[in-house]
Amino acid sequence: MDPIRFETHPDRYAHWKLSFDGPVAKLVMDVQEDRPLRPGYVLKLNSYDLGVDIELADAVQRIRFEHPEVRTVIVTSAKDRVFSAGANIHMLSSSTHAFKVNFCKYTNETRLSLEDASDKSGIRFIAACNGTTAGGGYELAIACDEIVLIDDGSSAVSLPEVPLLGVLPGTGGLTRVVDKRMVRRDRADIFCTLAEGMRGKRAVEWRLIDAVVPRSKFEDEVNKRAQAAAAKAPVQTGPGVALPALDPEVTADALRYRYVTLAFDRTKRQARITMHGPADAAPATAADLRKRGAEAWALRAWRELDHAICHLRFNEPNCGLVILETRGDADAVLAWDRALWELRDDWFAREILLFMARTLRRLDQTARSFFALAEPGSCFAGSLLELSLAADRTYALDDAKRPVRFHMSPLNGGALPMTHGPSRLAVRHLAAPDRVAEVLAGGPYDPEAAEQAGIVTFVADDIDYDDEVRVALEERASLSPDALTGMEASLRVAGPEAMASKVFGRLSAWQNWVFQRPNAVGDRGALKLYGRPERPSFDWGRT
């Protein structure tokens, strides 16, 4: 099969229409039934597949970078009486387990990117639900800040996954209903088992939606809310920064971007990500940064990394172990980090930082083992040091003749938080929180000092290093991929949970379980039989 492509552009969108009117953008879902990502299913009723979500993720990203003047986004549908029917069932039921899980993870990340744009960039999202808003359609709506539902006597919001499909509303639905919308749990229980969903005054009272508006006044009300939200947000002016295609060079064994290389050794089931530091000097001013636009190292390199991670997840499922390497000049990275940190009140610098943070969270949430290798020529400094802090382990070579050093920058202090909230450095020092400020203020660290500082896991001299690393890589690649996935999902998220991490940790873990159960995916399972005349046949045993 052709690899899934994650790059797109509004000019090529099949399923969304993106338009702008001053501070208000409109994102209209108009899924083309006959253009699924893979043949075999029809995208009826604004149901979506990964292709639809890749466009949505791209649109939200472009709004932030290319249209800084946008303060409110109306998310709506071009179909009459249908907002969205959610993830396409036939796509789901015909997909492999691994694809289902990765699809849900990606769509969860897209929903979180809307919330990140709202929380951190002040862009308010209004879901204008002009018709049936079911399943993943409602999960998209609750990722928005406000939900306005049309009152046409029939359109409802619903999460029919449990009653109709025997699976969970796994794109954040269950978690957001009780943790974000704060719907009372007993009401949520009713709502999540009610196939026909809810509408009208009761849906507002129960906090499932924010308003219900007659058809004749619907557009006006949505526009009024959009204008009101935009008026409340601080004005932000353009021009924006266009995001050109990355167009990596693709060979049989690698994707080569400008700053990032993703290479595969499929025999060993290994991938190797090499990320290079800046080729360009750090900007001195916001204007200078703006001039670099999308070619700025801090944007270009991290967009490349983000793309590489998506490619790896979907297109190279067997490469279970990923080596993380860095190359370049530490001072140049530190200069860039400091510049971004000093310019963080500028919208473009801020968006770059927020994007770096999302990319690193995408790395954290990737179900592969990551081993960082700190060898001569490496550049684990500041933002690039986060790759090591995100890794499951870091091996460092300690050779006086070819010194390896680790450098802190202001960005290691919380500017690039994990999904559950704390910085990666703080998570390393749960046992001694006071150490965090100390470590941040210190350095550069040699390998031994870095081990003590919580950055490096294992230090070896030049006699032992190669063997140690080789054995570690071989051992890791020999372990059960599933056990590693569960283990990494538990160990990486030390400390308190947040709503976003509950979506991945609690909800997705349960969904992955349900996605394995015969009651859902067996020959007589509810997901498998959906749309067919037969009734599912359940094993009634509760676990």
Next chain:
Amino acid sequence: MDPIRFETHPDRYAHWKLSFDGPVAKLVMDVQEDRPLRPGYVLKLNSYDLGVDIELADAVQRIRFEHPEVRTVIVTSAKDRVFSAGANIHMLSSSTHAFKVNFCKYTNETRLSLEDASDKSGIRFIAACNGTTAGGGYELAIACDEIVLIDDGSSAVSLPEVPLLGVLPGTGGLTRVVDKRMVRRDRADIFCTLAEGMRGKRAVEWRLIDAVVPRSKFEDEVNKRAQAAAAKAPVQTGPGVALPALDPEVTADALRYRYVTLAFDRTKRQARITMHGPADAAPATAADLRKRGAEAWALRAWRELDHAICHLRFNEPNCGLVILETRGDADAVLAWDRALWELRDDWFAREILLFMARTLRRLDQTARSFFALAEPGSCFAGSLLELSLAADRTYALDDAKRPVRFHMSPLNGGALPMTHGPSRLAVRHLAAPDRVAEVLAGGPYDPEAAEQAGIVTFVADDIDYDDEVRVALEERASLSPDALTGMEASLRVAGPEAMASKVFGRLSAWQNWVFQRPNAVGDRGALKLYGRPERPSFDWGRT
């Protein structure tokens, strides 16, 4: 198969020896190989099955009630060079999925009961690891407050589940390593993939254990620590309160205790728990309460409920829907609640409250749908009202001629917290936290007012009530049991997570997933093949 029996007594323990020396108790694991709970496996090397854990749970419970003078518990083994090899692998690999999941849940609850005794009752647990401490053996050790490992040149602590069995250390292991012991996540990654485990100075440095002591000094060091811990704890004096067997009357369709009935309608896949309020007047003083001993309603009735829940989980897997009913005199319950609350500085009253709380958490963690029915004659007051607040839904009959009322007591204000920390009432009011104090201060509530107060989900008059409830019960019983389990596990735990809830929410959910995967349980899976000459054969695809 005979039902699993949850009642036991130190006189009948097969696997543990419990002894007392003033404030120090000793709990010695000495598993009898040839006495498994079910035939088919041999409990070698102090490995455990549910039968072993039922005795451990009983012992910890009896220490708290029967031996209030105990301030420290030494947990150790009678076997030379072996502390415990953890859960028995052959038992696990030959069990059904549902049994594995419920076994892990029960053992997790037992570990949490040790931590509850430490946090809330000031009993310090010292794991005296006099030999190999592997897997569930180490998970038992990290549920203790201190871990002392013997230094005999070979004994190590280890979590070999991932490398040897392709499953997770699912009895809290992964979570406690990073969240309780606060082992650095990269070190935890090494530890959890190292079959041979770790010992010596490095194990102390990495926070995996607290001390490593040569064989010749081991017993002395453990005793010294036990005495030191006991000396630091406030003195508590007996006599204790003996816990007699509950001995419910068992018929084909019901278990009948004094205050609780657990009845089954297996055709409808329903169970019904009816809990009665006190027959005895509330105590006026601690001495009065002590005189009632284990016959006190607040202890007897809740022990019965706890036992009923365990029986339901293991022995009636197909009864997916549980009706919760209460009967009795609200004033009598409220008087008992107030008495316990006023006497809470007395150890016995405190232990009763803590036990009520654990029982309610056992209910929250039970993978069944709970519907509370508030009908004439019901008694949803104070502690019994928690049954309704724990339920997924509550249906109330509103009939002026036969009024139903809901009553608050001081115990609804946080004395009986959920696993993740907040009270059940607070979880109902996440959207308006100020309402909690208001609701607590108010009442009694009629059904409509109770609906507004977050207690009742659905109110119907006498014309509609029976039909509404019948249809709701039928609908619930028709849904996929797995989807309901995942849904309830998500909706019940609204709000922030705690370490204990991460064990069930994140870790157990992942473990349940792994327990379904061919890489673990398939014919060529690692768990299935353990102990046999063949090597497991993995599908290398990562999800």
